[in-house]
Amino acid sequence: MINNKIGGHNMVGRAVNRLAGRLTAVALTAAMAVSMLAGCAAGGKNTETAAKKEYKPSAMEQMNAKNDPNVIQDNYRTCYEVFVYSFFDSDGDGIGDLKGLTEKLDYIEGLGCNEIWMMPIMPSPSYHKYDITDYMNIDKQYGTLDDFDALITECHKRNINVIIDFVMNHTSNEHPWFKAAADYIKSLPDGAEPDPSECPYVDYYNFSKTNAGGYNQLPGTNWYYESQFVDSMPDLNLQSEAVRGEIDKVTSFWLDRGVDGFRLDAVLYYNNNNQTETIDDLTWLVNNVKSKKADAYMVGEGWTTYREYAKYYKSGIDSMFNFDFSQQDGYIGKVLNGTANHGASTYGNAIVDVENEIKKYTDSYIDAPFYTNHDMGRSAGYYNGDNAEEKTKMAQAMNLLMPGNAFLYYGDEIGMRGAANDETKRLAMRWSGDSKAKGMCVGPQNAEETEQTYDTLDKQMDDPYSIYNFVKQTISIRNAFPEIARGTNTFEKDLSNENVCIFTREYNGEKAVLVFNPSKDEASVDVSSLGINDAVAMLQTTKKAPSYKDGTAKLPAYSVLVLK
Ligand SMILES: [Ca+2]
Ligand SMILES: [Ca+2]
Known part of the structure; x- marks a missing residue:
């Protein structure tokens, strides 16, 4: 019985034999503790309480604990994507903030992650902050630049790199640049053409008298402006030297404050109709950043299949997100749901196919595998019925043990659910079952009520077989063997x-x-x-x-x- 639980007799390798003495000792101690508890238990409740405190490591925890971390401080990391709004609240207003994130760095470090990607933190009228009104400040909901500096200092003390979301495709329509341009256009007499020498900001955006696809009408005028996503997010004219001058100031501003790189939002939309110009814009940005900080890490969001996003490696960017393995119908989901053509081998073939495609465009790159992000239904919802929990865990192993810089979306380490609308994909981190517990956030206003399958973090930490402990073990393996991510x-x-x-x-x-x-x-x-x-x-x-x-x-x- 002890051997079955520990698995010791099933693993008869040399290293395992070396460990056998210690494993058996641990097994005996654990078994004795359990039998002693059972022996003095009069009522079920006391036994349960006492037994919970007796943490009995799983076989994998015992084996993996033998491997020392061997972390190399390069750009092959394990990156934790944080939506600050929903993560940890330091001041009791229910909205996560930079001080709150700083408080939880020990948690992130303990999970094994050594990079953080913060979704946008700059001032913005929206809760998600992908429509920015000031590229060189911190949104008041999240704190101050001093808080940011303190966060960077604390991250770097722990060898955690920080990359920030950089939304270069568009601004908010409340950005002073757009407001100035819009006011100017509104002031033009009928038939007059805008003149950048009168208002330089007209050149920052794409105005047209034609209502082309992806354009919205400027209220009160016959003019339209490009806004590919929504009318509150006007697209910037990235070919404009003046805009590039502004962006140059922005990259310097954040690099000087110590960021280690950027996650680039909506790269495919830089020039919506012209891939060559888009790649030119991206190349310019990569060169701009690398000329200031050669080892800065840049990863682009190009939400498409690998045959398309591979082309953007021509820009010299470190990474493009590997979308083919993400979501329910990606390679990982297909293999686990039994719909992949060649079962497990599909996973291996796909990794090779992606590598070969990227190598057509660059010989120096870092793949960026991820399984879910803030735009996708959460992964625990991909699997229902038999073996749902096993599949939820296994998916993270298949993601986090891929070559490259691997990404983990906050809350996926505990199998949070949430899928209905964007807000529901970004629910408050479930630190505790007590919604009044310190740091708990309220989450986005329009999120839909979501039934959760798995325990909150506090409970999962006490369970050696929880999703949390599985993910932690996975990252510990990644950290112990540098060859898994590299080479x-x-x-x-x-x-x-x-x-x-x-x-x-x-x-x-x-x-x-x-x-x-x-x-x-x-x-x-x-x-x-x-x-x-x-x-x-x-x-x-x-x-x-x-x-x-x-x-x-x-x-x-x-x-x-x-x-x-
Ligand atoms: Ca707060
Ligand atoms: Ca654009």
């Missing part, structure tokens, strides 16, 4: 099949083999041809743990084994 990725196609997907990752003389079983069935695979000594790390989504013996990896449904 050469080989999909071991011949050894992979419908149920099992195997990769070799090599970097700096180190080599790790990753075996994924994203299927509902147990799988055994002979990996002796890959030159393996032993199992070094694993992920289990249930109490059943994977194992390795005499060249054979044995993986229960929805599990991962790392071999070296």
Whole structure:
């Protein structure tokens, strides 16, 4: 019984044998504690309370704890996407803020993440702040520039990099630039053409007398202005030297304050009708930032398939988000939902296809895998019925163990749900079941009530088999073996099949083999041809743990084994 729980006898590799003594000791101690509790329990309730305090590490926690972190301070990180509004509130107004985020850096560090992407923090009339009125300040709801400086200092103390959302495609229609341009156009006599020497801001936007697609009428005039998303977000004219001059000031402003890079919003829309000009705009921006800070990290949002977004690597940008693995119908979701053509192998083939496509345009890039973000229904909602929790966990392993700089959306580490509208995709972080607990946010006003399947964070932290602990273990593996994120990725196609997907990752003389079983069935695979000594790390989504013996990896449904 003890051995089953610990999985010790199933894992007969050399390293495991070395650990066996300690594992058994832990198992015995845990077993003794449980039996003692059972022995003195008169009523169920007391036993339950006492038993909860007895944290009994899972087999994966015990195995993975043997690996020291080996974090390299480069741009291959694990990035935590934060919607500040919904994260942690420091002053009791129910809205998350920079001081609140600073208070939770220990939590983010404890999860293993070493980069933060903050969704827009600049002044804006909206709750989401993707329509900016001042590119060189902090929105009052979130705090002050002093708060920002303190946040950067605290992040860097922990070796956490900070990238901020940079919305360059459009401003708010309340931005002083647009207001000045609109007032000027409104003042023009009938038939007169705007003159940038009279009002330079007319050149900042795209005004037209023709109502083309993506344009909205300027009220009270016969003029239209480009606004691809919504009339409150006028598109900037990024080919304008004056606009580029403004952007140059903005990048300097934030780089001087210590940001480590930028997440670029809506890259595909820079010039909506002309991809060449869009890539030119992007190239200009990348060069602008890199000339000031060579190791700044830049990642672009181009919401399309890899054959399209790969082209934007021509700009020299570090990363474009890898949309093909995200969402319910992406490769990860398809494999786990059983709709992928080649089962587990589909995951491996897809990683190789994306790599090959990107390499057509650049030989130096960092893939940016992510599974969900603030524009997508949350992942826990992708899986219902049998094995829903196992699939929710496994999806994060398939995301966070991809090569590149991997992204995790806040709240996904506890399997939060939320999908109905944009607001519902950005619900308040569920720190506690007590809505009055310190730091709890109210979340966006128009969010829909959402039934949650999984516990709040405080409870999940006490459960070794929670989604939270699974994600934490996954990131610990990423941090222990730098070759997982970097270097050469080989999909071991011949050894992979419908149920099992195997990769070799090599970097700096180190080599790790990753075996994924994203299927509902147990799988055994002979990996002796890959030159393996032993199992070094694993992920289990249930109490059943994977194992390795005499060249054979044995993986229960929805599990991962790392071999070296
Ligand atoms: Ca607040
Ligand atoms: Ca545009």
